Amino acid sequence: MAPAPPPPPSASATAAPTDVVARPAAGRDLTALFDPTSVAVVGASDDPAKYGHAISAQVLRAPHRRPVHLVNRRGGTVLGRTAATSLAAVGEPVDLVVISVPGAGFEAAVDDALACGARALVAITAGFAETGAAGLARQRAVTDRVRDAGAVLVGPNCLGIMDSTTELYLASDTFDPGGIALLSQSGNLALELKLRLAPHGAGFSRFVSLGNQADVTLVDLLDDCARHDGTSAIAVYAEDFGDGRAFAEVAAAAGKPVVLLTAGRGAASARSARSHTGALTTSADVVAAACRDAGVHLVSTVRELTVVLAALGTRHRTAGRRTAVFTDGGGHGAVAADAAEAAGLDVPELGPGAQARLRTVLWEQSAVGNPVDLAGMGEQDPRSYAAAVGALLASDDVDSVLMTGYFGGYAASGDGLGGGGTALSEGEARAAQDIAREYVTRSKPLVVQSMYPDSPSCRILAQGGVPVFGATEDAARALAALTVTGPAGRAGSVGVPPLPEPATPLTDPGYHCVRELLTAAGVRFPVAYDISGEDELLAAAARFDGPYVLKALHLLHKSDAGGVALRLPDRAALLAAYRDMHARLGAPAYSVEAMADLSDGVELIVGVNRDPRFGPVAMVGLGGILTETLRDVAFSLAPVPAPRAERLLRGLRTAGLLAGVRGRPAVDVTAAAEAVARITAVAAAHPEIAELEVNPLLVRPGGALALDARAVLA
Structure with a gap:
């Protein structure tokens, strides 16, 4: 394949951050974008160094499918075809217009396209939002004109689009046809993915370079690809989601796998965090939580993206994690077993029945516990590979099989380890055919790692639909991707919770106002009184018996500042603590509270941080003063229903504390989960709250009690 021409300005880098504008409702009609009745390329050129040349050459690959018009202001010929000097000179309406002209002529080209009745535009031209405020203003003005005309715009600053199902080729490179729709902010990553997928026989139904997403957004494209019959899986590379919540909602409802590669997830939020929740929540946590809730396969590299897509293109899925190695x-x-467990799979010992059945097809030296090891039998009889795989796929003890090692080497080397030459090679090829037949007739996933993934025997497996990889970790990751609960989701995916209607805004984020807000939602607190002097302090203490707690208010991190005194046994001790605290801190107000019994409880933290892209994101974990030290926390999009909250709590590293350890009783996790649900529902209903936190939430055998709360307004 000839190399692509130089990219347009800025196309070698990723696109500028999305110009976030009001997004039209999901379900936009993109028919004119992917299956136009006619196409025009404005900026078509005979100069191979220009992008208009590459686009023109591509669109002419299917001239029989629809009328194609090449437009060059100088006229003449382009690629042997007469070029019109303008869109108006075409003399007929044009459904889709690709614009690849210098920035100075872009607005005029847009106006000409709309005047010719264009319903879709693909803007290759760069120099807009990615250049700063002036470029952003130009971009918004163009977008408004396009929308007012009822048209749609991809870009600007994009690298084109492709739809193999409609023979629409408007990108500079070629893509093998297949079932994957690729939506990418990077052209080079798209090319790498294409190269990596080729050995797996996977191709593309669509490719869209996202560009600046001035009009048509990632969410719009994801929604349309989800409804596209020719697409079986959707791959996304994005650094900016625009409306991240909508992305998660559409992905969750897609009904087909969505695989996401994104960058920049490790950096903390740009907004200065003022609570434990904000300090502990990074963009990586937010994206990971959204992907888990939506059932999106989140990957970290193009290689991992390739592995997951190759696996998802196969026929079988499983809801179980029991893997036979x-x-x-x-x-x-041993290495494969470790890799499988690291990928989240289980490698349990096989039961007596399964082991007995394996003994009938393997020899005495073979290990049948799991991992199952031929122990040299393959060199005597290569078809023993197929017999063992068949027995494992048929076993009720097994949900999936990972085959690893030398298979493929007999055919690859000709001689093989045993020196059996042609007999071994032919026997291995027959074994591969037998394995492929077993795989087709069973309903369980099978993934193969081979030292010789390109050998003739492994090609037989691949042609039979069995994923084959050269690296053990890739095989394990592929098998994990096939462990699902539904046709599109992954194990543990739970859906994106709907946001409630906004409640009456909270205007005073003071401690007692936040307590009242949460109390009204059903969150339990100890009795507490707001005081501002010694007389009020003693009056409050007379209303209930000690021990007491004294807190200095208007401090977000009261414990760090020495603004909390616990276990004050009587009024005298309370008064002394007040005088000491007031002398040190001079707080304008304090809270006198009943001391909770901490002896048989576990302290948790529940917080909600409002992410600018994904909205409210909840965090739960081990709380108290060790929250930031231990960092044992889990995340989910908010509001968090109680069943999901309970799964998060039981998935913590320190979840054993909740079940009771060293003679301590188990605590009421159900009550804790209900409290999480109530707290996160409040935060989700109050968009004016940037951060809401209850720390600690004391969970005891008899229920859950919030001991402190704070809120930060946006």
């Missing part, structure tokens, strides 16, 4: 060498089996 099958090998022809102990080392490969």
Whole structure:
């Protein structure tokens, strides 16, 4: 394939941050974008160094499908075809217009396209939002004109689009046809993915370079690809989601796999955090939580993206994590078992019945516990590979099989380890055919790692639909991707919770106002009184018996500042603590509270941080003064229903504390989950609250009690 021409300005880098404007409702009609009745390329050129040349050459690959018009202001010919000097000179309406002209002529080209009745525009031209405020203003003005005309715009600053199902080729490179829709902010990453997927026989139904997403957004495209019959899986590379919540909602409802590669997830939020929740919540946590809730496969590299897509293109899925590792060498089996467990799979010992059935097809030296090891039998009889795989796929003890090791080497080397030459090679090829037939007739996933993934035997497996990889970790990751709860989701995916209607705004984020807000939602607190002097302090203390708690208010981190005194046994101790605290801090107000019994409880933290892209994001974890030290927390989009909250709590590293340890009783996790649901529902209903936190939430055998709360207004 000839190399692509130089990219247009800024196309070699990723696109500028999305110009976030009011997004039209999901379900936009993008028919004119992917299946136009006619196409025109404005800026068509005979100069191979220009992008208009590459686009023109591509669109002419299917001239029979629709009328194609090449437009060059100088006229003449382009690629042997007469070029019109303007869109008006075409003399007929044009459905889709690709604009690849210098920035100075862009607005005029847009106006000409709309005047010719264009319903869709693809803007290759750069120099807009990615250049600063002036470029952003130009971009917004153009977008308004396009929308007012009822048209749609991809870009600007994009690299084109492609739809193999409608033979629409408007990108500079070629893509093998297949079932994957690729939506990408990077052209080079798209090319790498294409190259990596080729050995797996996977191709593309669509490719869209997102560009600046001035009009048509990632969410719009994701929604349309979800409804596209020719697309079986959707791959996304994005650094800016625009409306991240809508992305998660559309992905959750897609009904087909969505795989996301994104960058910049490790940096903390740009907004200065003022609570434990804000300090502990990074963009990586937010994206990971949104992907888990929506059932999106989140990957970290193009290689991992390739692995997951290759796996998802196969026929079988499983809801179970019980994996049988099958090998022809102990080392490969041990490494594969570790890789499978690291990917979230289980490698349990097989039951007596399964082991007995394996004994009938393997020899005495073979290990049948799991990993299952041929222990040299493959060199005597290559078809023993197929017999063992068939027995494992048929076993009720197994949900999936990972075969790893030398298989493929007999055919690749000709001689093989045993020196059996042609007999071994032919036997391995027949074994591959047998394995492929077993795979087709069973309903369980099978993934193969081979030292010789390109060997003739492994090609037989691949042609039969079995994913084959050269790296053990890739095989394990592929198998994990096939462990799902539905046709599009992954194990543990729970859906994106709907946002409630906004409640009456909170205007005073003071401690007692936040307590009252949460109390009204059903969150339990100890009795407490707001005081501002010694007389009020003693009056409050007379209303209930000690021990007491004294807190200095208007401090977000009261404990760090020495603004909390616990276990004050009587009024005298309370008064002394007040005088000391007031002398040090001079707080304008204090809270006198009943001391809770901490002896049999576990302190948790529940917080909600409002992300600018994904909206309210909840955090739950081990709380108290060790929250930031231990960092044992989990995240989810808010509001968090109680069942989901309970799963998050039981998934913490320190979840054993909730079940009771060293003679301590188990605490009421159900009550804690209900409190999480109530707290996160309040935060989700108050968009004016940037951060809401209850820390600690004391969970005891008899229920849950919030001991402190704070809020930060946006």
